[in-house]
Amino acid sequence: MTNEQASEGTHYGQYAGFVTRLVAFFIDRLIVAVMVAVVTFVMGFAIQFFRLSELLGFQDLVQTVVGILAAVLAGTFDLFYCVGFWILAGQTPGKRLMGLVIFKSDGARVGLGAALLRWVGYWLSGILFLGYLWVLVDNRRQALHDKLAGTLVVYSRPEEIGLTASTPVRDRMRGLGREHEAG
């Protein structure tokens, strides 16, 4: 793909590359981090304000519990955020901003199973960041979590993204998939 293609907008539908995906990833992580930080701050403030640690009598224990709760909350929120957006919209806010969309290799929308697998794959990809770096050398620019969940990330036209599936495009993708397998 060339810069001309990018400026003319003919890159729509092409496999998305590493930098765009990385930026989208960081935007999403930032959103999640801000949300979790706000909730944790409110929790901590409430505990301080109502002197719950003094009332319960275990100051250290309360701090530890808050820490664990914050970590669990962060993980859970991230899970719901990613899986929810992938299933419902095919893109998280970060991906939307960077003009990316996810779908399964056969052209179908991402389902719950694939989304969950992709989220688990995120953590595996995070090991030494190798799973993410795989985008740079893969033919279809798939990361490890994409390969695990059988998903593809492509450049999208944000204004075209809605909430219902278009059968003709899906059929075309399935056709291409079959050609690829036969070839």
Added chain:
Amino acid sequence: MDEMDSELIVRGESAGAGPGQPPVESAEGPLLTRFLLGILLLGSDELQARLRALQGEIEAGSSAVMGDVVSEDETMENLLGYLALGMFVRGQKRLARRVRRGIRFSKSTAGWALGTLNRLTDNPLGRPFRRPVERRIWNLVQEGELAINEGQREVVASRMLATRALDETIDEVVQILAENPELTAALQRIVAGQGVSLAGTVVGNAQQLGVSADDLAEGMVRRLLRRKQRRELPPSPLAGQPLTMYAPQRPDQGVEDDDQ
């Protein structure tokens, strides 16, 4: 303060400054700060006044008698809500009390410490050490007094500057708009479209930049790994097409798109 005083303050000369003294601030930076501070103060005054007025209206209009005992038909959710609110209000009051107590304590402690230090050092042995410290403390006190005076003047000056500037600007804008109805219509159109188009341009540019950076990064990595440079990506089923996978098919466009 009369009209003459306000004129002086708006021009940057404080009421306290004498005729021969230089103006307190006249550069654009401090003037802008003064204007912004004035707007903040005016906004805060206005908000507080409105809240007080509303609270007064509510209290005057409310004839309900507040009972101390919770009625028995309250649900558990309501009770929990009351409990949380009550604890919040009590906590707020407690915090304010503590802060007040803390300030009182700090003052009395500082007074005691300084008094003791004064008594301990007020002798021929301590005087040589005491003098430089005393001078510094005296300078600090003077600095503090000056800062307080300046702050007081600044608050008055900022309010006046902001009031006058806002009044004049609003008057002028209203007059211009009243004289030019076509300008009003154009302004409405710009306000409606500006936010969306600016944000769209920024996001569009970022996306385009991202697409170019993707290729660049990939090329660099391939060169590092001594892999063959990729001329083009494997065909994507959606390449060059408007992406309608998650979008409803529009009757005027859907068939045409799919035929391409």
